[in-house]
Amino acid sequence: MNRKAQFEVARKNIYWMIAGFIIAMIVLAFALTIANYKNQLTSLPPELKASLIAMRFANIPECFAYQDPETYRVYPRIIDLSKFNEEHLTQSCYSTAGTDEINFGLELLNHHLSIKTNNYYNHDDMDNFIPEVLVKDGDQFTPDVLVIHVQVKI
Amino acid sequence: MEIYTTMNTKAESVILMIFELVVVIGVIAMTFQIATAFAKSETAVKINLAQDLQMMVNTLVGVPGDSLVELPQDASHFIIILNSNQISVNGIEDSESEIVVRNFVLPAGHTASGTTEGSPKICLKKESSGDRKYLFLSDCTENEP
Numbered sequence: 001m002n003r004k005a006q007f008e009v010a011r012k013n014i015y016w017m018i019a020g021f022i023i024a025m026i027v028l029a030f031a032l033t034i035a036n037y038k039n040q041l042t043s044l045p046p047e048l049k050a051s052l053i054a055m056r057f058a059n060i061p062e063c064f065a066y067q068d069p070e071t072y073r074v075y076p077r078i079i080d081l082s083k084f085n086e087e088h089l090t091q092s093c094y095s096t097a098g099t100d101e102i103n104f105g106l107e108l109l110n111h112h113l114s115i116k117t118n119n120y121y122n123h124d125d126m127d128n129f130i131p132e133v134l135v136k137d138g139d140q141f142t143p144d145v146l147v148i149h150v151q152v153k154i
Numbered sequence: 155m156e157i158y159t160t161m162n163t164k165a166e167s168v169i170l171m172i173f174e175l176v177v178v179i180g181v182i183a184m185t186f187q188i189a190t191a192f193a194k195s196e197t198a199v200k201i202n203l204a205q206d207l208q209m210m211v212n213t214l215v216g217v218p219g220d221s222l223v224e225l226p227q228d229a230s231h232f233i234i235i236l237n238s239n240q241i242s243v244n245g246i247e248d249s250e251s252e253i254v255v256r257n258f259v260l261p262a263g264h265t266a267s268g269t270t271e272g273s274p275k276i277c278l279k280k281e282s283s284g285d286r287k288y289l290f291l292s293d294c295t296e297n298e299p
Contacts, residue, residue, distance in 0.1 A: 094259055
């Protein structure tokens with residue numbers, strides 16, 4: 001081969017090395033774009049999931065809502081103070097297998113009481129307030145604010 | 155020093171052109187295959203369905219008393235299985251590896267169960283019996299009077 005032919009062959013080799021790399025990157029970017037689009041179609045705000053789970057805390061007797069022992073009527077947003085402890089929260093209301101699930105910290109502001117689920121480590125991602133709850137302590141009813149701290153994932 | 159090859163420059167350029175054509179066709183085929191696989195896939199629909207049912211379960215759990223909810227979605231292409239810690243959705247003709255699962259946590263005294271296959275309308279029902287609460291997944295026609 002003369003010098004011109006050698007130059008042509010070498011130029012083509014270098015061109016295909018670079019073009020092959022760029023084409024591979026483009027195909028990979030295309031596949032990632034489609035995967036990202038699919039994730040966007042199915043994404044759900046963690047605030048929504050946390051709010052729906054947190055509904056149970058003040059509304060059902062298995063959590064903290066007061067239930068009349070004679071009529072079995074449930075009173076939503078009336079917190080039974082005798083149930084407001086971590087043992088009842090974990091065993092009866094809500095518990096998680098790890099920190100990749102949503103965990104909660106609950107706080108009654110005026111009563112200065114706070115409890116948390118078994119994998120809550122004060123890594124708050126959002127707060128979800130439930131104002132105007134009543135706290136039943138024996139025969140006494142006192143207004144309070146139930147603050148729900150949400151830990152989405154660690 | 156001269157290097158002798160068996161091909162002349164015209165033959166080399168023809169081979170290079172064929173090689174370039176093969177590469178272009180290969181890249182087009184790859185991207186087309188990726189796009190077609192995505193378009194045919196029902197994974198996004200299954201994920202959305204499983205997440206909706208997960209949220210429905212959490213909502214029914216958080217509401218005192220009995221209730222009945224109809225899923226506002228056509229589920230006629232899917233098999234849905236509900237048990238006490240997860241909901242799983244799969245296409246009727248899909249393999250087991252394509253199943254979509256979402257977990258939830260039920261309070262004490264709650265049990266969830268039910269299976270539907272090819273039902274266009276599915277309902278989730280919460281019933282109390284003493285201290286026990288039951289969540290049932292079923293075809294909505296079973297709940298009609």
